[in-house]
Amino acid sequence: MPDGDLSNRELDTLEIFLTAKAQRTAITLEEYIQSRVIQGATKEAIKADLLADLEGGGRIFGEFRNAVRATSNGTVNRFRDTAIFQELGTEQNYRWAAVLVKTCPDCMDRHGKVKKWDEWEADGLPRTGQTVCKENCRCMLIPEEFTVLEPIMRKGGR
Amino acid sequence: MIRINVSGDVKFPDMDFTKDLQYIAEKIIIPEIAGHIQNGTDIQGNKYPSLAESTIKAKGHPNPLIGKDRRLFSETMYQQTRKAKNEVLIRIKAVRADIGRYLQIEGIRSKKIPPKRFFNFFGVNQIMEKKAVNYMKRIINERVNNARR
Secondary structure, eight states: OOHHHHHHHHHHSOEEEEEOOOOTTOBOHHHHHHHHHHTTOOHHHHHHHHHHHHHHTOTTTHHHHHHTOOOOHHHHHHHHHHHHHHHHOSSSEEEEEOOSSSOOHHHHHHTTOEEEHHHHHHHOOTTSSOSTTGGGOOOEEEEGGGOOOOOOOOGGGO | OOOOOOOOOOOOOOBOOHHHHHHIIIIIIHHHHHHHHHHTBOTTSOBOOOOOHHHHHHHTSSOTTSOTTOOOGGGGEEEEEOSSTTEEEEEEOHHHHHHHHIIIIIOBOOSSSOSOBOOOOSSOOHHHHHHHHHHHHHHHHHHHHHOOO
């Protein structure tokens, strides 16, 4: 896939992904509740645990809460990112590509750098609020194999 | 000083919320977006930036999200479940997605109204989030009450 295709996909359509953590081993809520009941937990205790987890976005409902969180425009795109990376996989190296003219200093620093997915996730993915441009970020992470980027040239030697 | 180190390998279950997300998409998010489009308000319930007089005249009405043909954007909105668990996609069909992208992401600029105008009609607002959480609370209550000893 050429690099252009990936960035076009970002802006091609408007989509909302309601994406919680995808796991093959995922169990249904009924199965979880049933297993707790069998282990001897009271219904009141199970209910209290689950409701507290839902309210607080805990380990069980955290991904669910993220999936249905009120979003700004940027976050709508972020949901799309999740789906794109699920398709492309997180094993390969990704290059940070700044795509706007008004690029923020943080994104300028990151432009062209190649890191593993986990490292980018730790540094902060585009539109996750870890850069000066926060959710207005238009940068993309593009699989390294598809990209050869030139440095962004600015007037005034910046 | 008492020092306690807590460590352990607590396994939390990964939940399959696919059906719940489908319900939320179909019954909460899509109708809410459609309602705002119908009412001529953006996703947060605010008024859209005004259209040029000539545009209103040409369209025959001032709602920026409804075309001259009176076709709603929401008619072209649909949701699908993806192969992966816990993933539901709400999208606008290609026929309207291009216009939607300009309205919400790129913005509209005209000579008569110079500042770039954005028409944020697509997304998840706080009311939808609250409704989704309330739905899930109801589901927790129902499923716990229905559990068999």
